[in-house]
Amino acid sequence: MQKETEHGNRSQPQPPPAVRLFIKLLVGLKVPGARRAGSSEDGFGFTIISIPSGRGDISPDKSGRIWDAESGGPELWEEEVGPRTVPGLAGYQDENEMTTQRGGIRRQVQLQPWAARQPSFTAEVERFISFITTPQINCSRTLVPDESRDEKAAADLWALCVEGWTLPMIDLQSCVSYSFSMGQKDEAFVKRMLQAGCEVHQFDPGRKQLPSPGPVQRHHTWLDWRGPRTGQKTGLGDATPRKLSAIMDALGHSEVHFINADLESAEWRVLESWVLDGTLRRIQQLVLTVHLQWAGFEVGGNSMEVVRFWYSVIRELHSAGFRLLHSSEGPGQTVLRHSLPNTRSTYTLSWVNTRGRH
Template identity: 35%
Template sequence: MWPGMGRDRLTRGLVLRLCLLLTALCVCVHIYLELGSRRGAPSHLILGCPTQTNQVLPDKGARIRGTKDPMEPNFVTEDRAMKRMVSYVRTLKNDSVAGKTGGGDNPSMCCPPLRPKRKALAVKRPGTEGRFESPRWHIELEPWASDNHSLEEEARRFLHYITTPQVSCAPPSPEGPLALEGQEGPKGPWAVCLDSRYSLAQRIHTKHCRVYSMGLGVEDKTLERSLARVGCEVHCFDPSLKQAHLQESDMWLHRLSVDWRDPNPAIPAQRQHGNTKKLATILNDFGHRQVDVLKVDMESAEWKILENLVLEGVLSSVGQLLLEVHLHWAGFEVDGDDPSVVRFWFSLLKELERAHFRLFRYHNDPAKPRLFLHRNFLNASSAYTLGWVNNEWRP
């Protein structure tokens, strides 16, 4: 009996040892296969997409920073494999940068960028020879007219500027086909320049001219009707119209107000003051790239609208600008003391000059009150109509 029990214990011990040996062998095989798969598989297959330097798995990020994961064995071969992985990540980054700068094929990545950036609107800046730059946020203010920043010196400089034409404009023949009813000579408030040196006369002759007229309850549309009769495409924008779009006397009338900003999408449409849009938005909506004549009679909103046209580079799409300026107060959303306001006005008109616009006429309505910023100052009128021609406009 006792010898049998000894043989049973020996058999059980051998079986137990064999099981432990097989278990150790399985663990070794598993570790070997795990290390082999990490060593052989490239990182873009492990992560599922090209890896960026800031996209690292948590345990690998700890290893790169020099700390050890307490739940993972410390194998030298695994550390070497991770070093190869980090170097592969850096190689991917360098290849992507080289592909962007090299001008070659840039295959699309399977993963989107982590922080996509909105592209800034590119605008053409006057004097940049066709190059495009980022949009501007403010105009360039001109130096003060005097060291003491006096209102009198600022007003004298400004009034002299708007009453001194920079170019002459030869009128067309009164009996010619380009004679317009709105051309009332030196006494008329609104007039275009039909000098053969500029493109408007040729554009009218070929029936390719386009006119935008912006106003608030404007009743006198003599110039617009005259331009429509000679073949121009005329669009009048007036928020006081009852219908959204109306064709009348060869002109298109739109119930739309031109503003220096687009409507806030967070404000419901019924709470906004009419339908207002920036001129750049209207041009885009209508599919128009160029405007031969832009007439602006916006009752003291012209300063901020003009500032928006300057900052967004819209003036390069305009051939002639007919503008009524109001001087009895600063205008909508024009801040500062009186000398600063006049300096802002003058700086805006100098921006027109930098955009290749030249003053060809001005009109002073004697029926208007003599008010300059709420006072009778230098016998200045409260409103002037200015005509500007873009001498480098080539449609």
């Protein structure tokens, strides 16, 4: 693994090109929420693997511009997004601007202790990667992207635990599925949810003019981690990003059985908000793509602090009863611009809420 002292003088890190395009399109995001109770006879059958825990604390940098303890130079892990108003999201204000105006400080999850009892980028990455690539639960019956393929190959992307489910679901037993993805990267997930008999909702702000095909209900809105703006409508008729809890409430869902979320680096603040506002309790299973090339939206700190924050957020999933069912590697081999052995830039993680069946 590359030594921490070899960074040298560096220019400000930039997000990947796809994320830059996403920033130009959205910049701001908002989160949804809601659920529908499932049948009492739908139970999970699985074996849970134990994982150690730990806690700690650290003070975040308010501006996002920090002095990198490893290189001695300033790093900016938050992308400069320019104008606060974005076409298609009229009236949106960046959270940093809103926080400054209000004079408030954002609540954050409690950070885990340093992996090596002191700051170390290598130790933080090794702990984090180990956690997101080690399955924590066994399931005897899984739902994978394509049944026509070899099961192992088909499960390379994601897997859902459907032990105890009678598929396809029908009528009052119907499961509820949400998919948040841009560029139609979620078509396989949506297809499988339809085959399972779920009520399927697809969220993509880039598909504004496309009608909902048959049973798929498409929405132009997107996820955010912030509360509603003054005067914001309660429905989903525009592109205004919303919290997950607000989306679920608008759709009349007390819970969502299956969520697929590829949030283009907004996942860390969105997950954090689900921890803080209790939305995690309303989710049964979560397929989450994490992006490690850059810190993500509104995540500041040096490289060690960023990875520590990621790990602390993921650990909160475990504390809430979620267990990792499956982990698959995506493209790229850098973490915060560091080329590291045995690591990838993206991972798709399949989580099961072991407390989520009612």
